[in-house]
Amino acid sequence: xxxxxxxxxxxxxxxxxxxxxxxxxxxxxxxxxxxxxxxxxxxxxxxxxxxxxxxxxxxxxxxxxxxxxxxxxxxxxxxxxx
Amino acid sequence: xxxxxxxxxxxxxxxxxxxxxxxxxxxxxxxxxxxxxxxxxxxxxxxxxxxxxxxxxxxxxxxxxxxxxxxxxxxxxxxxxxxxxxxxxxxxxxxxxxxxxxxxxxxxxxxxxxxxxxxxxxxxxxxxxxxxxxxxxxxxxxxxxxxxxxxxxxxxxxxxxxxxxxxxxxxxxxxxxxxxxxxxxxxxxxxxxxxxxxxxxxxxxxxxxxxxxxxxxxxxxxxxxxxxxxxxxxxxxxxxxxxxxxxxxxxxxxxxxxxxxxxxxxxxxxxxxxxxxxxxxxxxxxxxxxxxxxxxxxxxxxxxxxxxxxxxxxxxxxxxxxxxxxxxxxxxxxxxxxxxxxxxxxxxxxxxxxxxxxxxxxxxxxxxxxxxxxxxxxxxxxxxxxxxxxxx
Numbered sequence: 001x002x003x004x005x006x007x008x009x010x011x012x013x014x015x016x017x018x019x020x021x022x023x024x025x026x027x028x029x030x031x032x033x034x035x036x037x038x039x040x041x042x043x044x045x046x047x048x049x050x051x052x053x054x055x056x057x058x059x060x061x062x063x064x065x066x067x068x069x070x071x072x073x074x075x076x077x078x079x080x081x082x
Numbered sequence: 083x084x085x086x087x088x089x090x091x092x093x094x095x096x097x098x099x100x101x102x103x104x105x106x107x108x109x110x111x112x113x114x115x116x117x118x119x120x121x122x123x124x125x126x127x128x129x130x131x132x133x134x135x136x137x138x139x140x141x142x143x144x145x146x147x148x149x150x151x152x153x154x155x156x157x158x159x160x161x162x163x164x165x166x167x168x169x170x171x172x173x174x175x176x177x178x179x180x181x182x183x184x185x186x187x188x189x190x191x192x193x194x195x196x197x198x199x200x201x202x203x204x205x206x207x208x209x210x211x212x213x214x215x216x217x218x219x220x221x222x223x224x225x226x227x228x229x230x231x232x233x234x235x236x237x238x239x240x241x242x243x244x245x246x247x248x249x250x251x252x253x254x255x256x257x258x259x260x261x262x263x264x265x266x267x268x269x270x271x272x273x274x275x276x277x278x279x280x281x282x283x284x285x286x287x288x289x290x291x292x293x294x295x296x297x298x299x300x301x302x303x304x305x306x307x308x309x310x311x312x313x314x315x316x317x318x319x320x321x322x323x324x325x326x327x328x329x330x331x332x333x334x335x336x337x338x339x340x341x342x343x344x345x346x347x348x349x350x351x352x353x354x355x356x357x358x359x360x361x362x363x364x365x366x367x368x369x370x371x372x373x374x375x376x377x378x379x380x381x382x383x384x385x386x387x388x389x390x391x392x393x394x395x396x397x398x399x400x401x402x403x404x405x406x407x408x409x410x411x412x413x414x415x416x417x418x419x420x421x422x423x424x425x426x427x428x429x430x431x432x433x434x435x436x437x438x439x440x441x442x443x444x445x446x447x448x449x450x451x452x453x454x455x456x457x458x459x460x461x462x463x464x465x466x467x468x469x470x471x472x473x474x
């Protein structure tokens with residue numbers, strides 16, 4: 001695989017993961033938003049726990065994606081890899 | 083030891099089917115069998131028709147190397163808007179359908195051009211498309227709902243109470259849809275014919291074939307499943323029109339991905355793009371095909387959506403891209419590309435559909451549904467992180 005290929009695959013993987021991370025944050029946010037608007041029959045403690053868990057997981061995954069993206073970029077720029 | 087390995091292989095090969103059976107069994111238990119009632123089976127098909135169609139198109143994009151199309155939801159909305167406006171101005175239904183498909187294909191080709199020939203990353207191109215076509219839908223509809231009043235259109239493409247294939251064999255006093263049963267029997271016969279023909283040709287060519295009893299057991303199970311669902315549908319109103327469109331799309335794309343050169347090229351690009359290009363294959367054309375085709379299928383999904391909801395609204399199609407992408411990954415498509423099948427993706431979409439309908443029947447709060455979706459995603463994220471760590 002050439003360098004452009006490796007880089008474009010790294011971009012694709014990072015995008016896909018970012019979409020998932022964003023969706024997790026959205027799900028968590030919407031659970032909490034519905035709770036605050038009084039549009040849910042879930043217990044408040046559970047809604048807060050689930051919402052915060054998803055937001056934290058989404059952000060954590062976002063950080064992980066960023067780290068991986070940096071590592072993959074470094075690898076594709078490394079002369080030894082070329 | 084051998085038996086253990088075989089059992090493990092079996093579980094690995096049929097993980098999603100086993101999951102689908104388990105999830106369906108769980109909801110059948112929790113809803114006292116309501117989920118398997120004829121009307122609910124029809125609902126699973128009609129309400130998820132757009133997911134089946136979009137996921138099939140998304141698979142072709144993902145096969146090229148984990149590329150996705152973020153604009154499908156907005157394209158569905160825009161195509162639906164164009165169709166609803168055209169029909170409200172008195173355009174002939176079939177002409178409106180052609181216009182909607184053409185608009186979908188045009189949008190797909192526009193995005194495909196930037197992706198394939200100008201090398202703009204797919205997520206940037208399709209993210210722009212997502213915003214552009216959502217905005218255009220809003221502009222055209224001015225934030226309002228436009229009703230689709232063409233009854234013939236709704237009957238042919240919709241999923242409502244009157245959207246069933248008419249029973250040409252109907253007899254008075256017979257409370258079952260005979261056409262539906264006939265179609266089920268023909269489908270079983272065709273399946274058996276092609277399975278046996280395939281096994282024979284593989285044997286003739288000296289290729290590895292599975293044991294005869296395995297083929298037979300598989301055939302018996304699949305025929306039983308087809309007949310069970312056919313009988314269920316026949317007990318209600320017969321074949322929903324949405325099922326006809328979904329089956330047509332699934333059959334065409336299963337054929338394209340498994341039997342045609344363009345299908346092989348999609349897998350080849352996903353496996354190793356450079357090697358594919360160096361073997362003389364025009365990879366740009368394959369990328370163009372994948373994204374233009376996604377536009378066409380988004381057009382069809384737009385038609386199915388406005389026909390089922392009998393209106394067009396600027397909010398239609400929101401998160402459809404997530405449903406399609408989710409179905410692909412649940413159904414076994416690889417984020418690295420080159421892996422995945424149309425039947426696998428359909429099983430993934432069906433699994434999501436069963437979970438949604440099952441929870442609705444149980445009367446579970448919409449937020450619980452979000453929590454379950456979130457947990458499934460979280461499991462996928464944990465699997466991704468852990469498997470990466472193991473590999474490195």
